[in-house]
Amino acid sequence: ACGSEEPADGTPSSTGTTKVAVGVIPIVDVAPIYLGKDKGFFSKRGIELTLTPAQGGAAIVPGVVSGQFQFGFSNVTSLMIAQTKAVPIKVVANGVASTGKSGADFGAVVVKGDSPIQSAKDLAGRKVAVNTLKNIGDTTVRESVRKAGGDPAGIQFVEIGFPQMAAALDNGQVDAAWVVEPTLSATKAAGARPVAWNFVDAAPDLTVAVYFTSTKLTQENPELVRRFAEAINESLQYADTHPDEVRAVLGSYTQISEELRTSMTLPKWPTQINKTSIEALARLGQSDGVFTTAPDLSALLP
Amino acid sequence: MLIAILETLPRVGVVSARHLPPTSAVAAAFVEEVRKRAFWVALGDTLTSWAIGLAIAVAAGVVLGFVIGGIGPLREFTASTVEFLRPIPSVALIPLAVILFGTRIQSALLLIVYASFWQVLIQVLGGVREVDPVADETARSYGLGAWARFRHVLWPTALPYVMTGVRLAASVALVLAITAELIVGTDGLGKLIGTAQASQAVPAMYALIAVTGVLGIVINVGVRAVERRLLFWHQSVRGEVIPS
């Protein structure tokens, strides 16, 4: 996002480096790519990286499909929806995964401290905030309720952006909210109480989000895709093993306060895409009616 | 007074201070922000896209407004299309903007121009209809040509409307500049707001929002000053200068 005049186009320039633009969401999940850029994992593979923060899939997916971005970051469910609608995209590398530990994950369903809701089971029939309807949030929360022995059918999901959830919870506009870091830590600090760990409940070590590109690029420049995936994987690995540096790099592209940065739970960044967990997500999505047809995972995943 | 209300609302607990922080906290965050270079760069980016977008929108709105408004049949011919295109929200054009321009400034410009163009156009169309026929007939009877009539009759008559249109467009352009930055991710204040939002940095977010508000005031003061110079002869300005 340096406003360079020359647009990134994914083709090698005269100096032998390739300009690559990546659409990301400015949240914790993409810390590795920022870190990897700083560490030179990309430049040493001849990739001149430009990271462009956007608010969500609304801007990233069209950007990737049209070639404005060479790569993008998105959650798995969104990409599976895209796949069922024949959007020409392909996953290239893992993005972020659940820690798999109940009680210490980077996303959870929280309620007000004095709420009568004690467990996921009690969410049945309640109003629950998720950031996007018919997406990874509601399907995994339903699974949590189901696993806890409740009936998810009566849950009323409300779409509210993560930043507004704390207020909606406080004002009683919703009974519970599915939040991720740093909102999770922030609401906990303000007295909210987690009652369900939906990523953990959905599948063990759930892959939440991935990096993807357009099928056009995989055909025209498989070499670049391979180099990018390598660099990402190195970044993921580095991030996973250097949490302090992750917390430090967060300060460079977010406004998360010092104390939240040190206290919040970091997600896992494995290099392997957990295919079983994605299949589980696909099943959940299908049973909840998120997709009309089953996504073709072999076409989507690398 | 407004500041006092905003300060007391959270203090007395009408809304939680965590969600709408008192002005003092916002002010502190503001001081924090202005120390950063990134803030000034972002401000510059926002103003750049605002200015370019507004300039294009005003120029296009004024030119097309006079052409369409001045030619009766053309006006009728385009009316339905204008009414159709006008309510299409710029936010619905975001995918289109991203496809065409990615997160480059042109994306923001597309959204800004699309939204503020209509503001100017509608006002100009309104203004062109208001030409005093006696004034226009005077000009015609003295053999003034089309261009002279435009410059000396049509333009001054429509000018108050144009100014209102510019005032409307200026703030719509600002709104869209911030929105584009927020949602598409082009550079500027909106991007900072989005980051602050996602980071739960509530006072910083409000500080940045307040900056956009202040920008709005500054822009309005500017346009008003221009208006006072250009429209000194108009009843609306004249009525205030001469005591009565």
Place this chain on the structure above:
Amino acid sequence: MTAVARRLVLILGLPVILLVVWWFVSAGSTTYYLPPLSAILDAFGRKWTGGALRDHVLPSVARLSLGYVLGVGAAVVLGVLIGLVRPVRAATEPVFEFFRAFPPPVLVPVIMLFAGIGDTMKVIVIAMGCLWPVLLNTVEGVRGLDGILSDTSRAYRITGLARLRHLVLRGASPQIMTGARQAMAIAIILMVISEMFAPTNGLGYSIVEDQRTFAIPEMWSGIILLGLLGVAYSLLLRVVEWRVLAWHRGLRRARRS
């Protein structure tokens, strides 16, 4: 008969031309986000018949209408006040300009703090958006009232409500109507934006959802429906204008003959 035909050609001519151009330009489109018009029209037929009309369009229209009426009403009242009393204008204009510069996407969360996440919030958002164009135009209209005319009213002690009704509102009505036209478009835009926050139904929500779920032809069909909604409201407004500004139209035409 020919007059009717002429009007029809005038109203439909350009849209038809544009549609034809669009049809042919987009015919072979393979760009995912810019589908051929045929696909969009196809999606239009599928999507906007039956249930969706009731589930999405009706609630939107209801919120839109309510918000619009509230916003325009408030704007006229405020605008008259501000236009007539110079100190009030000096005091309030900066405040208004301050709020006017807030982009709805950041303003909506603040409104949510006070108005919740239901329809009230959405109506308020729409009303606030409608406020500005009407307010500005009303203020300008009131400021621009002919000096001789207001002298006449004062001399005959036409004061208070009568002055408001017979002089101020009527005199400013051409400009108020211009503002009302602009507000209508903005109301529709804000209807969409408000439905991006805590939505349950609505045309705007449906468009956003289609975009998110990559139902692109459906998304474009929704946008077209928005445009049609705009045209419908504009016609409605024209009927109102026809009545309210009958004198003004006559005056213009008479002087022009």
Place this chain on the structure above:
Amino acid sequence: MLDVRGVKKVYEGAGRTVEAVRDLTFTVDEGDLVCLVGPSGCGKTTLLKCMAGLLAPTAGEVLVHGDRVVGPPADLAVVFQEYGRSLFPWMTVRDNVGLPLRHKKLTRARRRELVAESLAAVGLADAHNAYPWQLSGGMQQRVAIARAIAYEPRVMLMDEPFAAVDAQTRAELEDLIRGLWRRLGVTILFVTHDIDESVYLGQRVIVLSSSPTVVREQLTIDLPADRDQLATRSDPNFAKLRAHVYEQIQAAKRGE
């Protein structure tokens, strides 16, 4: 009744400061009919606006019934020189005339009667439903006059009210005003450029000097109260008064 005391008005505007009226002092008694004449641009309209409470004098004051004028006094009607712009374009002729009557406590029938009568008096009985912009200049001016008459004020200020009507209509309107004045005892201040008219109409004629404006002369018109277009105008006294006023105006214009 109408007391003008040391009125001075200076217009200060964009790069142009004009002392429109320097120092005017005169009185109009209750039930008087005074004509005001003076060179174009000498400040007659300005003075009238000050008297009607529409403009604040820079110095001096105007008293109506002994009360200092700060806003438009009650029971005062004005016919503006810019008649065309003083009519509401969004109202029919009937509504234009009827509007000021609304805040008078009158029955609906009486109001309608007043409107109809006054329109008939100015010869516009058949234009009730027209809009001002559908009328000729002279007709518009007559609507403005009808509005003032229907209002039945106690004081009437008229600024060149007959400038746009033809000679015949003008004569009729002159007689109408005289008749009204005699019947109702209204106090009238009448600005005109027509010297014959000022002498024919007035009980007194006040001649203003050219800018900087002061009162140049106050002339009592000692013609019989019963006036007639033919008889009065051929009265030798009329010719004498007329000549006198003419001379005064000429002198005023020359700035003597």
Place this chain on the structure above:
Amino acid sequence: MLDVRGVKKVYEGAGRTVEAVRDLTFTVDEGDLVCLVGPSGCGKTTLLKCMAGLLAPTAGEVLVHGDRVVGPPADLAVVFQEYGRSLFPWMTVRDNVGLPLRHKKLTRARRRELVAESLAAVGLADAHNAYPWQLSGGMQQRVAIARAIAYEPRVMLMDEPFAAVDAQTRAELEDLIRGLWRRLGVTILFVTHDIDESVYLGQRVIVLSSSPTVVREQLTIDLPADRDQLATRSDPNFAKLRAHVYEQIQAAKRGE
């Protein structure tokens, strides 16, 4: 030169259809000075607008130099009855007068000279920089006259151009117009309500009937070409002509 042939104009408006002019036919020769008189509302302004090509007659036609008028003919100046609205409020007096000269091929100096001369001729030499709304009614009207004079047209249509000025100024302006006419040979059609003025000014007086309007009479004014405010007006022939016109107008008003 100016040929009015069977002109008829019907206004159709919201619920009110007015036959403003029924059937007018007359001719104004090159270099003629014709005065047009008629009752208020009889269609004089309507006729002038048709002649200036600003209004299309319902029937009949107007020829200027033998060409049918469809738009404003070249070298024709109009002074409108609504003088106030015919001045551009956004221009100074100087610019208002100078504007029509721009598309005449004149040097800058000549243009400035013309503006200054014509403003001086109407007695507004010191108001160059004022805006119209800073002027009195009579001054505004004189600006409109100055604009027409500065334009040096070959045909001049004037609609009650002296209605708002005082008697003395009026006399001066009358002589100004006569002088201009004699010097430059302009063709002038002059609408007035002042019968004396019509006789004093005109070579011919056309009297219109009241609505439905036709030409009632065309009267040649056989007074010497050299006219003088005192001598001419006391000419017995003047009194006779004056009386004749007056009678005609009275009859017209009565609708005979």
